[in-house]
Amino acid sequence: MSEIGEAIAGQIDRLLNDGNTPARLRRLEGGEWLADTWAALEEMGLPLALVPEEVGLSWADAAAIWQVLGRHGAPVPMGEAMLANALLASPVEGVVTLGDRAAPFGRFAAHALTETGLHAVTGHTPGLNLAREPRDALVLGPATGAGAATLRLGLALLRAALMAGAARHALNLAVEWANTRKQFGRPIGKFQAIQQELAVVAGEVAALETAVGIAARAVDAHGLAGAGFEIGCAKVIAGEAAEATARRVHQVFAAIGITEEHELHHFTRRLWSWRDEGGSERAWAAEIGAQAIARGGAALWADITSRDVRTA
Amino acid sequence: MRFDIPNLPEGTDALRANVRAFLDQYDWGPEVRARSWMGFDRGFSRELGKRGWIGMVWPKEYGGHERSGLERTVVLEELLAQGAPVGAHWIGDRQSGPLILRLGSEEQKRRILPGIAAGELAFCIGLSEPDSGSDLASLRTKAERTNEGWKINGRKIWTTFAHLSDYMIALVRTSPAPEGGSRHAGLSQFLVDLRTPGITIRPIRDLLGDESFNEVTFDDVLLPPDALLGREGEGWAQATSELAFERSGPDRVLSSFPALSMGLDAVGPEAAVPVGRLIARLNTLRGMSLSVAGMLEDGKSPAREAALVKDVGNTFEQQLPEAIRALLEPETTPPALRRLLHDLTQLSPTFSLRGGTREILRGIIARELGLR
Numbered sequence: 001m002s003e004i005g006e007a008i009a010g011q012i013d014r015l016l017n018d019g020n021t022p023a024r025l026r027r028l029e030g031g032e033w034l035a036d037t038w039a040a041l042e043e044m045g046l047p048l049a050l051v052p053e054e055v056g057l058s059w060a061d062a063a064a065i066w067q068v069l070g071r072h073g074a075p076v077p078m079g080e081a082m083l084a085n086a087l088l089a090s091p092v093e094g095v096v097t098l099g100d101r102a103a104p105f106g107r108f109a110a111h112a113l114t115e116t117g118l119h120a121v122t123g124h125t126p127g128l129n130l131a132r133e134p135r136d137a138l139v140l141g142p143a144t145g146a147g148a149a150t151l152r153l154g155l156a157l158l159r160a161a162l163m164a165g166a167a168r169h170a171l172n173l174a175v176e177w178a179n180t181r182k183q184f185g186r187p188i189g190k191f192q193a194i195q196q197e198l199a200v201v202a203g204e205v206a207a208l209e210t211a212v213g214i215a216a217r218a219v220d221a222h223g224l225a226g227a228g229f230e231i232g233c234a235k236v237i238a239g240e241a242a243e244a245t246a247r248r249v250h251q252v253f254a255a256i257g258i259t260e261e262h263e264l265h266h267f268t269r270r271l272w273s274w275r276d277e278g279g280s281e282r283a284w285a286a287e288i289g290a291q292a293i294a295r296g297g298a299a300l301w302a303d304i305t306s307r308d309v310r311t312a
Numbered sequence: 313m314r315f316d317i318p319n320l321p322e323g324t325d326a327l328r329a330n331v332r333a334f335l336d337q338y339d340w341g342p343e344v345r346a347r348s349w350m351g352f353d354r355g356f357s358r359e360l361g362k363r364g365w366i367g368m369v370w371p372k373e374y375g376g377h378e379r380s381g382l383e384r385t386v387v388l389e390e391l392l393a394q395g396a397p398v399g400a401h402w403i404g405d406r407q408s409g410p411l412i413l414r415l416g417s418e419e420q421k422r423r424i425l426p427g428i429a430a431g432e433l434a435f436c437i438g439l440s441e442p443d444s445g446s447d448l449a450s451l452r453t454k455a456e457r458t459n460e461g462w463k464i465n466g467r468k469i470w471t472t473f474a475h476l477s478d479y480m481i482a483l484v485r486t487s488p489a490p491e492g493g494s495r496h497a498g499l500s501q502f503l504v505d506l507r508t509p510g511i512t513i514r515p516i517r518d519l520l521g522d523e524s525f526n527e528v529t530f531d532d533v534l535l536p537p538d539a540l541l542g543r544e545g546e547g548w549a550q551a552t553s554e555l556a557f558e559r560s561g562p563d564r565v566l567s568s569f570p571a572l573s574m575g576l577d578a579v580g581p582e583a584a585v586p587v588g589r590l591i592a593r594l595n596t597l598r599g600m601s602l603s604v605a606g607m608l609e610d611g612k613s614p615a616r617e618a619a620l621v622k623d624v625g626n627t628f629e630q631q632l633p634e635a636i637r638a639l640l641e642p643e644t645t646p647p648a649l650r651r652l653l654h655d656l657t658q659l660s661p662t663f664s665l666r667g668g669t670r671e672i673l674r675g676i677i678a679r680e681l682g683l684r
Contacts, residue, residue, distance in 0.1 A: 171681075175683060179682065179683065190683075190684065192671075192675070196674045196675075196678070198678060198681060198683060199673075199674035202677050202678075202681055203623055203627075204624075207593075207597065210315040210599050214317055214595070229595075232592065236589055236592035237596050240589070240593075282585055285584070285587075285592060287588065288591050289584030289589075292576055292588070293580075296576060297573040297574055297577040300572065300591075301393040301569070304595055305389070308324070309320070310324060311319040
């Protein structure tokens with residue numbers, strides 16, 4: 001990760017770490033567009049962060065930024081805008097979404113990038129994912145420019161990175177709760193049963209963060225089109241970690257964690273939603289597995305190690 | 313905890329290719345490949361020693377080859393991916409050698425390290441005792457000073473390959489734990505020549521029918537003064553300082569890898585999803601292990617990261633043979649794969665025991681999280 005990437009990630013974290021995360025996500029899920037949040041992030045130059053001749057961050061930087069957004073529930077589609085502008089020959093102003101069928105925040109977008117090109121958004125049928133984030137069917141104008149063949153790969157990396165952030169935050173919340181909530185005269189985090197559950201979550205979250213890091217590195221080394229394997233691996237691990245994390249943190253929180261009022265569900269519902277987006281873990285595993293089976297057992301280890309990034 | 317992936321150094325490809333070409337001459341059966349680093353073959357270890365693939369990172373003056381830790385990791389990965397029988401030098405290369413290099417006297421280093429690097433000297437680790445397992449600091453084997461050196465009495469158990477090894481590094485009590493103080497005080501490490509009179513080594517047959525671990529009894533065993541390794545009373549810190557090396561290596565991820573490579577040729581296209589999940593996890597956990605190797609190479613002490621890698625790695629190692637088995641009918645599974653799965657199934661309980669149990673590792677992770 002570069003110094004400037006780290007600085008920007010820190011800046012975003014400070015901006016969103018204002019104690020209003022649950023309120024923001026509640027507003028969003030109630031149908032509001034968070035214009036102030038979008039404007040503040042836009043002012044930081046984020047939409048152009050991945051455009052080489054603009055901010056020119058690496059994909060490793062972007063993945064770190066997406067994890068920060070994920071830790072705050074990604075209240076605006078800034079990751080989508082970063083990705084769209086990275087794939088476009090010339091960047092677009094304003095809110096730009098990805099795809100046309102369940103387009104993230106599509107109702108608020110002026111443009112949509114699809115595999116056929118860039119379109120103006122001319123209408124929409126509203127839809128929601130299970131986290132009650134807008135996922136809209138769009139009516140699009142004619143395509144201009146080239147299509148983004150690697151859109152699916154970018155979207156998978158974006159979702160995996162956001163999930164790593166959301167899972168990390170869910171774990172942090174659970175640790176804080178375990179150290180606060182007292183039963184039998186002591187914090188429940190003193191009980192080995194709770195410790196062991198959360199240690200498992202820590203392993204899953206660390207694996208997911210590593211998988212995202214590996215994928216982003218691979219994109220930096222080989223481009224999106226050349227990093228399908230690593231991105232697929234990251235999305236598989238994201239889906240598996242999401243299930244394990246959500247199940248266990250809810251167990252630790254017990255009843256309070258399933259109340260509407262509590263912050264936790266904004267993150268667990270996002271984990272459950274995002275695992276279906278950008279290709280489910282099943283879809284990516286099918287691709288990885290089919291290729292490995294076709295290549296045969298003797299090739300497996302050589303294929304995996306041949307993808308290592310070496311010192312130039 | 314952050315698991316950044318290091319770039320592999322230049323020349324890694326050639327090194328991998330060399331190791332692969334060398335391993336291609338061997339055609340191990342499933343019984344060998346399942347055991348991998350639980351297989352003891354001095355002849356094979358000597359061949360590796362000749363090629364400079366043991367003690368790779370040690371100084372040349374002690375028989376080492378002054379290669380980087382990441383190059384060493386590459387060699388370990390290649391050996392494990394094939395399920396090579398590396399047990400005769402594994403512990404010496406991974407733990408005992410590095411410990412002697414760091415804490416041993418000049419004489420100890422010159423006497424021992426070249427032998428390990430040549431694949432000639434095999435080591436075992438004397439930690440557990442009949443009443444001291446996870447609660448290691450409660451151990452009772454003791455060493456007393458004599459006019460000529462030390463006298464050891466007590467008993468070690470579950471000592472892997474003691475019956476086949478030349479030396480043991482034993483953790484024993486040299487002074488009582490201070491009243492009300494830390495039980496970690498008063499422990500010391502000894503470099504024990506296993507031919508010394510008074511040592512009785514009794515192999516304990518395991519559920520697989522193998523004799524791999526042992527009970528080792530010390531009955532008035534007299535050791536010379538220079539058998540003390542490192543500093544008297546510092547044994548706990550010395551023994552635990554090696555845990556990052558012991559717990560994070562590719563041997564905590566790849567123990568059952570041959571089930572995946574052999575399994576790929578036995579399953580049909582309908583197995584793509586479960587196979588893809590396994591490969592995604594393998595690739596990720598391998599990255600975590602490489603990451604800790606990078607931290608070690610940078611001189612950091614990633615003990616907690618290593619505990620986490622071992623826990624997630626062991627879980628994968630145990631799931632892998634079960635996942636392959638679930639894709640096949642026993643009757644139509646190719647015989648070699650079936651034998652491999654049979655042995656791995658019986659070996660797999662040890663994966664989350666050896667080198668620190670799952671529960672102990674998760675306790676370490678919980679402490680890192682800020683619980684406890």
